[in-house]
Amino acid sequence: MKIMLISSIVTHAAQSNPEWTAENDVGDFPPIGLMYIAGYLRKHTPVHNVKILDANLLRYTQEEIKREIIDFEPEIVGMTLYTDILYDSLETLRMVKTISPKIRIAVGGAHAINHPEETMAVPVIDYLCIGEGEVVFARLIDALEGKDDFNRIEGLVYRDSSGKVIRNSGAGYNPDLDALPHPAFELLPFKKYYSMVGTGKTTGVICSSRGCPYHCTYCSKLYNNYRKRSVKSIIEEMSLYYKQGVREFMFFDDMFNLPDRRAVDIAKEIEKSFPDIEWSFRGRADQITEELGIALQRSNCKMVTLGAEAHRNDIQKELRTGKTIEAISKAVTILRRHRIRVNTNWIIGLPQHHSAKDIDDLMKVIFQIDPDYVQFSILMLWDDTELYRQAVSKGIVDPELWAAFIREPKPDFIIPCWEEHLPLHEQSRLLRECYRRFYIRPKIVLRQIADIRTKEMLFIKIKGFMLMIIPLLYPLLSLFRLNLSRRKSFNLR
Secondary structure (H helix, E strand, C coil): CEEEEEECCCCCCCECCCCCCCCCCCEECCCHHHHHHHHHHHHHCCCCEEEEEECCCCCCCHHHHHHHHHHHCCCEEEEECCHHHHHHHHHHHHHHHHHCCCCEEEEECHHHHHCHHHHHCCCCCCEEECECHHHHHHHHHHHHCCCCCHHHCCCEEEECCCCCEEECCCCECCCCHHHCCCCCHHHCCHHHCEECCCCCCCCEEECCEECCCCCCCCCCCCCCCCEECCHHHHHHHHHHHHHCCCCEEEECCCCCCCCHHHHHHHHHHHHHHCCCCEEEEEECHHHCCHHHHHHHHHCCEEEEEEEEECCCHHHHHHHCCCCCHHHHHHHHHHHHHCCCEEEEEEEECCCCCCCHHHHHHHHHHHHHHCCCEEEEEECCCCCCCHHHHHHHHCCCCCCCHHHHHHHCCCCCCECCCCCCCCCHHHHHHHHHHHHHHHHCCHHHHHHHHHCCCCHHHHHHHHHHHHHHCHHHHHHHHHHHCCCCCCHHHHCCC
16 A cells, blocks of 8 residues: 655644744754654555655645655555644645545544544544554554454544544553654655754754653643653664764653653763764753763763743742752753753743743843753643633633634634733744844854854854844834744745
């Protein structure tokens, strides 16, 4: 069977800020979920012809996706659905059926799992995989070939011969991540993936864990059960990239260093197995220890991204992050002492932000902590978060807003934010001001220049500088009606 897995374009994605944003300027990363599904298919059902199309990476139009589908002639198309790119995704899936109504369509992902009824109300969608998709999708392929029964596949939603939607019990769930085959990165143009805060060279992206045990009020997540891969499995996957000449790696999961002992063990094995690579990860500040800092430096870890979110402990407590400013500051100190660059992520427009003074206080804390990079985002009230429910109860957000969008997605939908105290346009202004205040400083400029080691790094530093001066030029640029919230489409790489 010919199977095509498509990573959607983001041309008309929903966004939190219609004026200016830096949220999409962190690099290009692969569709890891589709890579895992393809890897599973290739191991357990190797007779099939599997193709992954990363339409977002290739900056494809719908017409270019159509040509790829016509050329490949798939019998089934799979796609991961996310609410923010629902409009583009459904446009692609509807186009698939115009090519041939015989092509079956299966979907999964956070949106489909959170909204199964609304998803199956889309006539072109034939199947929905609830939970983690590797086993469910592979069994669906077997069922299409008469080797399995549709009604016995846990986590499958499908239409029977009369068109009635049937939802089986259970969900796809992989308790042992080591039992999964390695993701099929070789089915993608993997040398095009890179990180804006790395060297600018090809980046091998690794996911070392799934799930999250925390319950942050602003976060949209699917799984509470935190599962992690063994050091052996991680090193084996890195070796596959390494043999293809990849010398930079990024661990994409948010909980890489949970607990810190695990991260120490991984770092020590990286030092032993790959002495000539650079690597980075995203993790928790309260799990950064002196022992870990030493291990990271010895293994040539160059960057750590920490979720910081808020500048006061009382706000951290109300958000239920489990963090403190003291822990964040200590983590940055340890990492910088061991010559590891630190990126921190912060949220603007929290319910506790009543005025511009609160954002000014936030910046003062950031200057004291002194990270190398910062990333700001306006609080996004996703419909499955506690903060969204609070916003609805206080009358801040229309309770029908998300439901209406999900029923009939519109292009360029604005994700609701908390506007009780600061309207969106003011939050947008403060976002630009925060970037300007942090990056347009001699100290930071000199630090970035000193960090340049390759021509690729020079290029991404120049690109980053171009993006960061936009706040200074915004009043002028906005007169030309440039869409500064869609800079990724400029394809500056």
